[in-house]
Amino acid sequence: MGERTCxxxxxxxxxxxxxxxxxxxxxxxxxxxxxxxSKRWQYVWETFPILDCNEWFFGxxxxxxxxxxxxxxxxxxxxxxxxxxxxxSYVDEKLQRFPEENLCVxxxxxxxxxxxxxxxxxxxxxxxxxxxLSVRELDLYLxxxxxxxxxxxxxxxxxxxxxxxxxxxxxxxxxxNRNAIKLTSLIQLHLRDVSIDEETIQDLIFSIxxxxxxxxxxxxxxxxxxxxxxxxxxxxxxxxxxxLKVKKFSINLPTxxxxxxxxxxxxxxxxxxxxxxxxxNLKRLSLCGIPIDTNWLQSMVSSFPLLEHLFLGGCVLQQVxxxxxxxxxxxxxxxxxxxxxxxxDTPNVHLFEYRGKKMPRLNLNSITGDRVAGLSVRxxxxxxxxxxxxxxxxRDNKFHDLTLSMTGSVKKIPFxxxxxxxxxxxxxxxxxxxxxxxxxxLGNYAGLLDGLFCSVRPQILSLELNYYSPEFLKRLLKSLVxxxxxxxxxxxxxxxxxxxKDVKLINNVKGFQSTTSVLNAMTLKNLxxxxxEWAIEAHKTVQSFGTLIGDTLSFHLCW
Amino acid sequence: xxxxxxxxxxxxxxxxxxxxxxxxxxxxxxxxxLLKQCIDNMEEKGTNDVILIPLSNVTSNILTLVLEYCxxxxxxxxxxxxxxxxxxxxxxxxxxxxxxxxxxLTMAADYMVTKSLLNLCCxxxxxxxxxxxxxxxxxxxxxxNDFTPQEEADIKNENAWAFR
Numbered sequence: 001m002g003e004r005t006c007x008x009x010x011x012x013x014x015x016x017x018x019x020x021x022x023x024x025x026x027x028x029x030x031x032x033x034x035x036x037x038s039k040r041w042q043y044v045w046e047t048f049p050i051l052d053c054n055e056w057f058f059g060x061x062x063x064x065x066x067x068x069x070x071x072x073x074x075x076x077x078x079x080x081x082x083x084x085x086x087x088x089s090y091v092d093e094k095l096q097r098f099p100e101e102n103l104c105v106x107x108x109x110x111x112x113x114x115x116x117x118x119x120x121x122x123x124x125x126x127x128x129x130x131x132x133l134s135v136r137e138l139d140l141y142l143x144x145x146x147x148x149x150x151x152x153x154x155x156x157x158x159x160x161x162x163x164x165x166x167x168x169x170x171x172x173x174x175x176x177n178r179n180a181i182k183l184t185s186l187i188q189l190h191l192r193d194v195s196i197d198e199e200t201i202q203d204l205i206f207s208i209x210x211x212x213x214x215x216x217x218x219x220x221x222x223x224x225x226x227x228x229x230x231x232x233x234x235x236x237x238x239x240x241x242x243x244l245k246v247k248k249f250s251i252n253l254p255t256x257x258x259x260x261x262x263x264x265x266x267x268x269x270x271x272x273x274x275x276x277x278x279x280x281n282l283k284r285l286s287l288c289g290i291p292i293d294t295n296w297l298q299s300m301v302s303s304f305p306l307l308e309h310l311f312l313g314g315c316v317l318q319q320v321x322x323x324x325x326x327x328x329x330x331x332x333x334x335x336x337x338x339x340x341x342x343x344x345d346t347p348n349v350h351l352f353e354y355r356g357k358k359m360p361r362l363n364l365n366s367i368t369g370d371r372v373a374g375l376s377v378r379x380x381x382x383x384x385x386x387x388x389x390x391x392x393x394x395r396d397n398k399f400h401d402l403t404l405s406m407t408g409s410v411k412k413i414p415f416x417x418x419x420x421x422x423x424x425x426x427x428x429x430x431x432x433x434x435x436x437x438x439x440x441x442l443g444n445y446a447g448l449l450d451g452l453f454c455s456v457r458p459q460i461l462s463l464e465l466n467y468y469s470p471e472f473l474k475r476l477l478k479s480l481v482x483x484x485x486x487x488x489x490x491x492x493x494x495x496x497x498x499x500x501k502d503v504k505l506i507n508n509v510k511g512f513q514s515t516t517s518v519l520n521a522m523t524l525k526n527l528x529x530x531x532x533e534w535a536i537e538a539h540k541t542v543q544s545f546g547t548l549i550g551d552t553l554s555f556h557l558c559w
Numbered sequence: 560x561x562x563x564x565x566x567x568x569x570x571x572x573x574x575x576x577x578x579x580x581x582x583x584x585x586x587x588x589x590x591x592x593l594l595k596q597c598i599d600n601m602e603e604k605g606t607n608d609v610i611l612i613p614l615s616n617v618t619s620n621i622l623t624l625v626l627e628y629c630x631x632x633x634x635x636x637x638x639x640x641x642x643x644x645x646x647x648x649x650x651x652x653x654x655x656x657x658x659x660x661x662x663x664l665t666m667a668a669d670y671m672v673t674k675s676l677l678n679l680c681c682x683x684x685x686x687x688x689x690x691x692x693x694x695x696x697x698x699x700x701x702x703x704n705d706f707t708p709q710e711e712a713d714i715k716n717e718n719a720w721a722f723r
Contacts, residue, residue, distance in 0.1 A: 010662040011684070011700045018665060018681065025685030032721035036693045036714055039705050057720045086720070 012040045019044045028052040049106040051094050055113060058087040063113040065145050087112075088122065095129045105130075107137040114144045120151075127153045134161040142169040149195050158182040168192040174200045181207035188213040190237075198222040205230055213237075220244065228252040228276075239264070252276035262288035262313070277303045288313035288334075294321040301325050312336065336360075359393040372401040378408035379439055382448070384419045387455040394456065395428045402456065403434040411443040415451035417495075425454065427496070433458035434552065435476075440469045445479035453496035460506070462554040467538035470531040473553070477527060480555075481519050504556040519555060527553075571598060572611045573626075575619040580611075583626060586636065590629035592672035617667045621660070625667050628652065628676050653683045658700060 014022075023031040023044070035045035055062040062084055064070060067077045091110070098105050108130050114120050123142070130138065131153075138159070142150045149171030156165075160182055167190070174197045183189075186208050196219055205214070205227060214227075215237035224247060227236060235258040240246045242264045249261065249271060256279045263271065271290050275282070282304040292315060301307060307327055313334040321336075324345035331346060333339075334355040343363040344352075350369030354362065357376050364371075373394065377386065394402065433456060442448060463473050481503060503519040505527075517523075534551075571588050573581045588594040594612060601610045614622065631652075635645045656664065661680060668676035688696055697704055706714070715722060 009701045009703065010659045012702055014662060014665060015669075018669060018677075021677070021681045022684045022688075025682050026689065029721045030689060032718050033693060034688065034696070035718060035721075036706075036711065037696055037704075038702050041702070042714065090720075 012038065016044060016047065020048055023048050024050060028054070029057065047103050049104050050109075051098070051105055051107065052109045053087075053091045053094065054109065054111040055084070055087050056111065058090070059083040062087065063143055065113060065115055065143070084115075091126060095126055099129065099133060105133045105135050107139070108133070108135050109139040109141075111141040112143070114142055114148075114150055123150065124153055127156055131155040131159050135159065136161055137164040137166075138162055139164075139166040140168065140170065141166075144169055154180050160184045162186050164188045164190075166190045166192075167194055170194050172196040172200050172204075176200075176203075178203045178207055183208050184210060186211055188215075190215040190217075191219055192217040194219045195221045198224070201225065205233075218242075224248045226250045226252075231255055234258065236260070238262075242266070246271045248272045248274070250274035250276070252278055254278050255281060257281050258284040258286075260284075260286040260311075261290070262286070263290050265289065275300065275304075280305065282307055284309040284311075286311035286313075289315075291315050291317050294318050294323070297321075298323060301328070354397075354399075359389055362397050364397055368398050370401070371397060371399045372403075373397075373399040374403040374405070376405040376407065379406055379413050379442065380408055380410045381414075382406075382451060383414035384416065384451075387415060387420075387451045388425065391425060391428050391455040394430065400431040402430055402432070402458070403436060404452075405436040405438065407438045409439050409441070413442065413444060413448055413451065415447055417447075417450045417454070420454055427453060427455060427457040430456050430458040432460045432462065434462040434464060436464045437466070437469065437472050439472060441471055442475070445475045446482070448476070449479055450496070453500075457496075457499075457557075457559050459557060459559075460554055461557055462552045465531070465534060465538070465551045465553060467535045467542060470535040474528050474531055477519075477524060481521070481524055499559050501558040504558070506554040506556055570609060572609060573622065574611060574613040575617055575622045576615050577619050579619040579622075581619075581622060581626060583629075587626065587629045587633045590632050590636075590673055590675075591625070592674070594671065596672075614671070616670045618663070621663045621667045624656075624660075624664055625671060625673065625676065629673065632675065649679055653679065 019041075023034065026034070028050075031048060032045060035042045059080065061067075061080055064072070064080065067080055072080075097103075110123070110126065112119065112123065114123070138156070140152075144150055150169060151173055152167065152170040154176050157176075157180060162183055163185055165183065165186060165188070169192075172191075172194060181203065187210060189204065189208065189211055190213075192215075194216075198221075201216075201222060205211075206229070209230070210232060211230070212232050213235040214233060215235075216225075217237065217239040218241050220241050220243070223244070225238065226248075227233070228251070230253055233253050233255055236251065236253075236256065237260040238249060239260075239262040245265070246263065251259065251274070253276075259275065259279075259282065261273060273287070273290070275285075283306050285300070285304075285307060286309075288311070292312065294316060297312075297316075301310065301323065302325070305327065307325070308329040310328055310330070311332040311334070313332075314336070316333075316336040316339050319338055319340040320342070321339060322343045322345070323331075326347060328346045328349050330351040330353075331344065331349050332353045332355075333342070334353075336356060337358065339356075339358070339360045341361045341363075343365075345365045347366055349364075349366040351372070352364060352366065352369070353372040353374070355374035359375065375390070393399075433452070463476070465473065504517045505519055505523060506517070570582055570584050571594065573583055573588070573594065575581070583594070585598060588598060597610065597612050617625070631648055632645070635642055653661065661684065665677065665680040665684070668674075668680055687699070691699070696702065704711075
């Protein structure tokens with residue numbers, strides 16, 4: 001028969017597991033909606049092996065621990081109660097039907113707020129059911145009140161089928177026998193907001209011999225941590241709880257490839273980090289939020305012959321830092337406030353990223369590769385000397401990608417084009433400039449553009465969309481294409497508006513249709529309308545679900 | 560005895576369900592786990608003959624597409640996976656087809672165990688469903704609504720959380 005017949009429903013003929021695979025690329029809500037297409041799709045959705053039970057689907061306010069204390073009126077509380085009942089019966093139904101019909105469950109996710117102790121026993125019962133299914137991935141996210149924890153049933157630690165276990169907001173009790181842990185296939189263990197003591201951590205490491213990734217975030221119940229005697233662990237993530245004064249963290253694992261340590265301790269207490277030189281396979285090292293002495297750092301970097309990736313966030317102690325390595329390929333330097341001058345003798349680094357408020361002198365001895373800068377600045381600090389400094393910072397270090405985060409709220413930025421006249425400055429050519437703003441409005445959008453384009457000439461200008469201030473973006477765009485510019489030309493000063501040949505929209509935003517890519521009055525009008533709608537939608541998303549995927553609007557600037 | 564290098568094949572012949580023959584070089588064929596497995600097995604036996612792999616489930620026009628994909632990906636095999644050019648190519652590649660072809664391609668990718676192509680197809684179908692209403696999905700894929708209005712209302716009611 002003819003192969004080109006597309007007027008026949010062929011997609012529904014795809015086997016179940018392929019359609020399940022298609023659903024796995026959709027959000028749970030989107031996947032659930034496909035159940036309404038036809039009986040075939042209803043069957044596909046009802047047998048979908050990823051059970052995602054998130055209370056937020058039933059109402060964002062279900063995570064309010066004590067609605068009465070918050071002063072919510074009675075009918076509101078009633079509504080929350082009803083929605084929670086719906087959610088609970090939804091989970092009940094799924095967890096009964098799947099084993100009954102012998103359906104496979106690959107992944108089980110549960111997010112629930114335990115507003116009462118009854119709910120804890122309900123979760124216990126669910127865990128009982130789940131542990132009998134051959135689940136490969138289990139993700140438990142339990143919100144409990146302050147100082148309270150949900151005690152994880154031991155049965156979960158005996159699930160031999162599990163590959164990935166994510167626990168959040170539980171208590172891993174110390175009273176269990178080491179032999180009760182039978183996670184024989186487990187590859188990844190992620191603990192977050194979990195209360196656990198040192199001995200239990202050691203028991204887990206000792207018992208789960210197949211584990212390759214171990215992550216501890218914001219956990220309480222122990223002080224020092226030592227990880228050794230394991231022959232599979234490749235990646236360790238350790239982000240201590242803010243109230244935890246970690247004194248010593250030591251690692252001795254010859255198989256270790258990646259270490260990520262990040263402290264959120266406000267006092268920046270020194271912590272002794274010992275990465276034994278036996279960790280000869282270490283490729284990626286990330287250190288955040290702790291005081292770093294550059295001599296110590298240099299000796300660390302020198303002792304690992306495969307170390308390719310280095311991320312430093314937080315405090316480099318000295319004003320001057322030096323680092324040399326011939327194996328490093330990627331270096332990230334973030335928020336090192338004290339830093340005034342740095343020297344990197346790293347000839348093989350092809351990606352260098354700097355983020356911060358200041359613009360230190362960086363002496364980079366490496367191939368040019370990718371060099372990315374991210375600067376945050378308050379609008380009221382954007383004066384002439386700041387723009388001059390920006391120009392030479394980017395030029396001296398050969399950056400070709402810049403992200404500017406602008407904060408604060410002022411009527412006008414202090415830049416004045418007049419002050420630039422007579423100064424010989426050639427704008428630095430950049431590949432990409434992204435503007436991020438946390439400010440609501442500004443008085444002189446043209447002034448901001450004048451300052452930026454006196455200093456840099458990006459080929460691509462990207463604007464990060466944010467829902468709370470469509471106004472800023474709209475006015476900035478308008479200013480970019482304004483027909484009759486108030487020109488700042490003079491004999492010794494060439495205004496950027498005369499150099500900019502045209503602006504083309506790179507349409508990468510979902511839901512925006514435009515017949516032409518040239519940015520003119522018509523496209524501007526469409527964009528303005530689009531931004532308004534986008535902001536309303538985004539605001540809704542944030543309120544109902546919390547997270548928002550960042551969108552950017554990009555333009556090609558032809559100089 | 561032959562050394563290990565002399566028993567390695569450089570090319571294989573793949574036969575489609577409608578009996579057309581395709582000569583494929585090994586690097587390209589290796590993008591499909593099914594073909595790779597066949598080659599590995601033959602090499603282990605130490606065969607020097609050109610081997611013929613019949614694919615009873617794939618027609619020649621679909622096989623041509625799968626091989627086009629494998630060829631492109633074999634070129635980039637030594638690069639890292641995040642290659643922008645390749646991603647762009649992938650996207651343009653799938654955009655050309657109607658949904659019937661996309662379906663057959665998806666099935667072929669599964670049968671020939673070309674995981675990245677299978678993922679790509681499923682992602683593509685998912686993306687084309689994503690922002691559509693149920694009615695629009697039915698229209699685009701020509702799916703017949705076999706629910707009674709009552710059944711439809713019931714399902715919507717039961718899954719009200721998904722439609723909010």
